Amino acid sequence: MTATASPARTTPAAPAAAGSALARRLARLPMDVWFEPLIIVVLGVGYLLWYRSATLTPTEQASLGWDNLQTTILEHVKLTLVATVIVVALAIPLGILLTRPALRRLEPIAVNIANIGQAAPAVGLLVLFTFWLGTGFRTAVVGLVVYAVLPILQNTIVGLRQVDRRTIEAARGIGFSALRTLVQVELPLAVPVILNGVRTALVILVGTATLSTFIGATSLGTLITTGVTLFLPKLLVSGAILVALLALIIDWLGRLVELAATPRGLS
């Protein structure tokens, strides 16, 4: 929060410089920021052209017809976003707590537990949860959350740890309280690393959400499994391409957020 606000608050003071600074910033944009959308557009347009010209059998129509396809995509996005929001809300505060002096000792234990969540095969994890929570959307979300905690937790801890000790000491030394130091100094300086973890988690979640079809939650995985079981290559390929597109788009949006939220003094 503070990170996004601080560069914005300093620029208006030099409005003349702001315009040219923005131009210079755009010119210095890293390659992936414009290269990724290029691939997205090529892939998206290619799929769209195929989709509009394809003749579908009634069985295919049932899944690939626009109304159904739309619902499937939205369901997939919903699953991903809900899981992400929960993971962020859990992992970032947990990461912050685990870097405070009082709880630092617990850090290896917590990271190891999160590690098990990630190391366990995602399908197995999801299926195991159905024994406990039954099938459906809720179970899928829980499974995904467990699976994606690690990257965000890990990056929050690493991000906070890489902040220069001397900067933190200076903050405490001039009279910032521990909380103020965390909010105004440590977190803004850790934002790029933390957001990188969030982006990784998002991409993992988009991919893993396809597996939730096995436990009765609708997602783009449904297209793939139907495609495989009924041998309908159009469904199979559509599912795969759409998941890839979704992952790329989310990754790119995450990158933009990361870029915007990184304090000017750090790039």
Added chain:
Amino acid sequence: MAPAETTPERHVTGADIVLDSVVKRYRGQRTPAVARLDLAIAAGDIAAFVGPSGCGKTTTLKMINRLIEPTEGRILIGGRDVTKEDPDTLRQGIGYVIQSGGLFPHWSVAKNIGAIPRVLGWDRKRIAERTEYLLDLVGLDPREFAHRLPKDMSGGQQQRVGVARALAADPPVLLMDEPFGAVDPITRIRLQDSLLAIQQELGKTIVIVTHDFEEATKLGDKVLILSAGGHVEQYATPEQILTDPATPFVEEFVGSGAKLAYLTVSRVRDVSTQPVTTARVGEPTGEVLARAEAAGHTWVVVVDEHDRPRSWPTLAEVRSKPEISDYLDRRLPVVARSSTLNDALDAMLATSQGAALVTDGRGAVTGSLSIEAVTEVIRAKLAESRGEQENLSYETYVPGTDPTPTPVVAADEPGTAAAESAEPESAEPGSAQAS
């Protein structure tokens, strides 16, 4: 020679600091990091803590603002026992500067300086005014630097901002932890001079930790020499330490540099400087030449609108242009009145010049100092110290009374005949001294 003596009317805004049997013991360590330290620092003084690494100088400094909590003892600032106060509030009232300033990299200079005033709830206008005043005080142009980010400044400039930030809430006490450790020697001298000028103007109490004895003698009104375990070896003025080291430890710590250490305790302002003819940029050449010739000078100093020197052309060079040019001589040797003679000599040697320009606290030129004036001081000092020793010369020496062999000072590269023969020789001087 201490700044306090030269200006008795100086306005002191600092508070005195008293350490009353302060002890710091870390868990699991047998010997305390600081064992029972008593110390009194007068208001408006600069106290320099110096000593080998691990002597507890930084620990002691950090106990004053309680970044490190003392295990035992009391610390009083202006008579108040600060060990009972809320540490955050306490620190808001004490300036703190660390190496390379410790600036927040994601904040502009102005935002860095305003950090504590914002915490204290000052209004925007007051913070802006204070920021401008402080940047000016530390020698940075507010218009140019207020909106810069730390990464876009040199180490010396960052250090200046660090000092400005520490002074933001006008604290009576300033703590500096090896502040000039990360800058090049020339910049370090400038920063030291600038700190002395600021101190002269504000009269704060400053505690500075350094590992550089020369820096300690230059900056400190009093120097505290510590040995392992925070043991006080000597706490005295630089002159006292140099002329009368209290313990063998101090003697060794001060080292052989003490022979010329007089240069590090004598200031430029203690030596007579020559007046100079100044000329403003844009002045007609004729007037300047007339003025210089009337004063009998063979060169002039070109200054900007703040009387800061830009170049020092000879009269012949002045004649080459119809009016005084704004040429900036980047190799101009400039020293402050508070600089030590050692700094002055350094500046002259670094720029291969036979003289240096002397400036006051704001950088305005006040005169020039020639290398002859400096060597004269050295010669006088050497004559003085030689007088204390036995007065032996070629004429008075009785042949055959001194068995000392010819000392070999410089050896050639290893492997040459000269080096090999010098090897056994090097053990000799020690035994000769012992006899």
